[in-house]
Amino acid sequence: MNPMFRNTILVALAAIFAAAPWALDEFSLNLVTRMLIFGIAAMGVDLLVGFAGLVPLGHAAFLGLGAYAAGILTDMGLESAFVVWPLAIMVGALGAAIIGGLSLRSSGLYFIMITLAFAQMIYYVFQSLRAYGGDDGFALTRNTFAGLIDPYDSRAFYFLTLAITLVIFLLLLRVVASPFGVALRAARDNEARLAAVGLPAFGYRLVAFILSGALCAFAGVLLANLTGYITPGYGSWPQSGELLMMVLLGTAGTIWGGLLGAAIFVALSEVLSEVSDHWMFYLGLLIVLRVLLAGGETTKLLKRLDPRRRADG
Amino acid sequence: MTFSLFVEQVFNGLQLGMLLFLVAVGVTLVFGVMNLVNLSQGALVMMGGFLLATATKATSSYWLGLPLGIAALIVIAMLIELLVLRRLYARPHIDQVLATFGLMLMFNEGAVMIWGRDPVFMAIPAALEGSVTLLPGVAYPIYRLAVTIFAGALGVALHFLISRTRLGMLIRAGADKREMIQLLGVDIAFLYLMVFCLGGVLGGVAGMLLGPISAVTTGMGDPILILALVCVVIGGLGSVGGAFVAAMLVGMCDTFGRVLLPQALGAGTGQAIANMIVYLVMAAILIWRPAGLASR
């Protein structure tokens, strides 16, 4: 992509996102906010799928951890987002450190199943929290911002989410090009060789796992605030599958792919469920077809279009 | 807990373990031979239930319905393999996960489109009604006993298939020795089809056995799939023996955990830990042996 063209697109995108609150009704604005939130989670998952070559089927657990931590802390009387959000994200990161530490001793299909099993464990923890409504979940009062932002103003919340998404997006772009990111990708390509030049893959993968868990937790915090309600469903395994779908619908291995995929997925399930009660069937069909017909090819095509990727992988 | 109650609970655990084994073995075989993770196994469990219920209703006989249902299962498993899975063997794991996840969604909702949202009925066949006295004072439902024995017999048959036959030899050779198998002049595509059908039908049969004691309804296979995946992980991917040991372990832990933990730790905590006991056992085993019981 030549720089002129790319900058034009970026400016256009910026204009669209800035104008959105005035062009859209509240429902659509919330939908876009939701896309951004899932975009954060999907970027986190993509860090593992696309850059570390690991497929986690349990990242909804961190979405849930973030949401529950935020909800429980708020319930305990902490209201400020400046306190609750970092703590909740840290809870997600801590959970990811433990689960990642255990799961990353394996790889491939084994990793997929172990992450799934650990996520189920966390799901059952949520379900057994009687003080927090058990399976029914509990309500969360939106966190406050020291009076700077009105948390119940949809536009303000949208801009806040947009800003967070943008910062995370730019940070992740740096991270994947950083020495850490290069080590992570090198481990994906050839773990044995990386060790043979002196870098153990485990630590880099674990940090990537923690980062992606923290991002999912952040998304969980935002989603809990947007929804105002928290249920164990946030951490269910179909939700984990949906996160992977988002990565696939975008383009694994590009940070913007996570954002794009989340947007497509949220829009798709919204549209399909308005058209038919059997939307799950059509969603499944689309996923299967996407994998079968276009799976590798689109990804390859998009990679070829981006000269930077071809140069350094 | 009295001794007779203990015996009864052992039988309960055995029966749950046997059903899990049938589902898990399909997953582990497909992994071991084709290096593919199959999340649609739960859908096959559900299809087993629906197909047997429908075939039994259509023929008015469980014993006629059974072979018909199994035949239909074979057709469905073949279609899945030929139309979808076949194209995924060489693909990255994420494609496999997502395509089989998509299949799961399609089957779950497809069942609703075909059979409607109301659950369908499946009775215990008349010959297996009633209960037997295991020990004085311990009456145990014949059907549950039959399920345990039948699933156990399938397990034994599978053991012989794998250890004594040519197909078994090829299965044991596993995914790493693909070239060797090809050198033997075996049609790999046909082998894979056979293995998937075998695994799928075992899962479907588990659903058929489960039908009369559970609800034949959309999504009925999903919780079983998750437990079966846990068995596969504990047992060691690709290991049929490992899956068997793990399924028994999970069946027993689940059964006794649900009974004993609330008594020992109080209703709230005990119940919560009982829900997680299977996963806690899994975590403990993985800390001890990261690649499962069957690994060295």
Added chain:
Amino acid sequence: MKSYLLGVAASVALSGAAMAQEPFRIGFLSTMSGVSGVLGQDQRRGFDLALEHLGGKIGGLPVQVVEADDKFSAADAVQQMSRLIDREKIQVITGLVASNVLMAIAKPALAKGALLISANAGPSPLAGPGCNPNLFVMSFQNDQWSTGVGKYLSDKGYKRVYFMGMNFQAGWDHTKAAIRNFTGEKVAEVYTPVDQLDFSAELSQLRAAKPDAVYAFYVGGQAIAFVKQFAQAKLDIPLFGGNGLSDPTLFEGQGDAAIGLTLGTHWSAALENPVNKKFVDGFVKAHGRLPSETAANGYDDVLMLDAAVKESGGKTTPDALREALRKVKYASIRGDWHFNTNQFPVQNIYMEQVERKPDGKLGLKFLGIAAKDVQDPYVGECKMAK
């Protein structure tokens, strides 16, 4: 868009004045897909049947129903609520089959000034401190059925009863209410995970405890599995429960295992009154089986709205409807009932029993009234703002 305009054709044929009538736009937010989709589906069937019986009109107004699927998820429910209120500009939302969904949308929807009328879910927090002038639950509060069952068990002289339930809010509400209203000995109180498949371990424990009767709260697929396994265990102990333990959506799945179950309910297909008869006959004709309790609530919901809109003189704003609903009187399929100060119903709880009808199908036998004018125990905690 799954919305449709009813009664438009009819009004075209009428005078110009009728044509100018604004349709009554109502949001139907319920669980329409996935495993729990059966609930929303039956609720919608009842709802649609009532509209049909009223000639497509509510209170004489043409009706536009906009359906939204909450997917049994709190986050999706809030999103769909926003679609109805913010995009469709709908201020009256009904349906609401699932407790978690109602809990999730209550606060934001009420903050937007909408009127919520639950035609099924009645979680206890919303009956107590969480009550709100714009929130009506016209079906039942979780504790009510089992209040009747608990009293019935005491009245019938059972001494030792074993209590079991699903491990979530509704399970706790129902089971604990049954225990509170039972005067005999509680042998055990056992809760099982919401996705448990096999109850063999619990049933073995139950057999060993030798109770006189069992109270169980199970719904959906869990109710099928539990009731079948209970029957297969040949325990020879009577089984009691709320309406959810066995209803006509489950008859097919439960088969003969359901026969003899004794259920507490705020409405029964076996209730003898003309409105109920019209409903049940119409439903059987349209769908080939008896209606479930969720279908009944959907039907009764429309009858109640019809009366309320007439009461308000055709005004359908939340304010007008709220005032009308507070004093609404109509011929309900469940007999006389009225809203309490917390805007949950005060109503009779009946007992019914599953039996085999002469035509070979499963049906319900009416046993009588278990408790009269039952209100929920949370009403005292409700400080209703005006």
Added chain:
Amino acid sequence: MVEAALAARSLSKRFGSLLVTDDVSIELRAGEALGLIGPNGAGKSTLIAQLAGRLPPDSGQVLLEGRDVSALPAHARARAGLVQSFQVPSLFSSFSTLANVAIAAQAAHRHSYSFLRRADRAREYVEPARALIEEVGLSHCADRNVGALSHGERRYVELAVALAARPKALLLDEPLAGLSRAESERMIAFIGKLKKRYAILLVEHDMEAVFSLADSLCVLVQGRIIARGAPAALRADPAVIEAYLGDDASSGGAHA
């Protein structure tokens, strides 16, 4: 006495009933090249794997500059300066030539937990990588993906990756495998220059190369060292000719 750059003491490794490494001890000094020769299946690659830490020996020790590194995993040994190049070029397939070498240069630094600077602009990684690429004569394809290189070029990248990891002792596993005559000669000359900088263990089938590069030789047969000494002495050793060169004695002799 000068400390050996790399020493192995009584390494043994058994696969089932097969003894693949049988009480092997070797020693090489800085600036010295030790040739390791032996027939196929003698256990040369297994020995390298044990030295590099990819395969744990059943018994025995590995010492790097006198320090016992036996307990260290592969990456820690590499970091300590014990670096190998692989028989089949083992590269980072989605990376460019430059990035392949740069990641090894990056690995030679203390750690890579640096998240916000661009690796491709980190001079301490890129400059040594460029220098090495120039040294192996691949500057013209520095920015090409390694998948697009020829086998011969990949061999040089393989070597450059190993060198970028800042070895003290270099384990070269058949660096000439698959190279054409002309390419081999260039590679031999290149390795000859490396000799002065590192202690080198050279496993190679090309006798001519081994005899010209190595200062001393070990002959490995069935996991055991049957002879060691200066190339000239070994060439005439009948035991070596018998055990190792065997039927190829005449051609082997002619080769040398």
